[in-house]
Amino acid sequence: MELPQSRFQSRLEFCPECGSVLPRPGPPSSIRCPRCSFGLQCSDFEGRTVRSSLEFNALEAGAGRGGGGAAPQEGPTVDRRCPRCGHEGMWFHTRQMRSADEGQTVFYTCPRCR
Structure with missing residues (x-):
């Protein structure tokens, strides 16, 4: 038919x-x-x-929720004291860890301690 x-x-x-x-x-x-x-x-x-398929794109390194990727070796600095060694001035970077309607998480790295 x-x-x-x-x-x-x-x-x-x-x-x-x-x-x-x-x-x-x-x-x-x-x-x-x-x-x-x-x-x-x-x-x-x-x-x-009827056939259907689902194709996933490969994740980039460090993509997704808090996974992978090392902290940057250098970056913008902020006047903040390291709690471990007391060094004044820390590098920082931000990352979107949760949904888009929440603020970014700020990560601080001491250039002396790393």
Whole structure:
């Protein structure tokens, strides 16, 4: 059986009339679009294969939540005393450790202690 004529070509998960995501088949073995009421019988999909894949990008070194990456060897300085050696002046860098709506975490590194 041929699929009904539609406005554009789409994947089987989407309505060929309006592009909305189609729901799962209902009890009478039919699929009806909730947006435009376009309808199909489940038998229209017999013999067709739906394949999907998910491809992840490789993480960059030091990317993500607090993982990896050493502190910078040099950087901007701030007038702050090192709690270990008492040296005045520390390097600092910031990193987004949690969600974007929270402030950045500031890391201090003593140039003498490292």
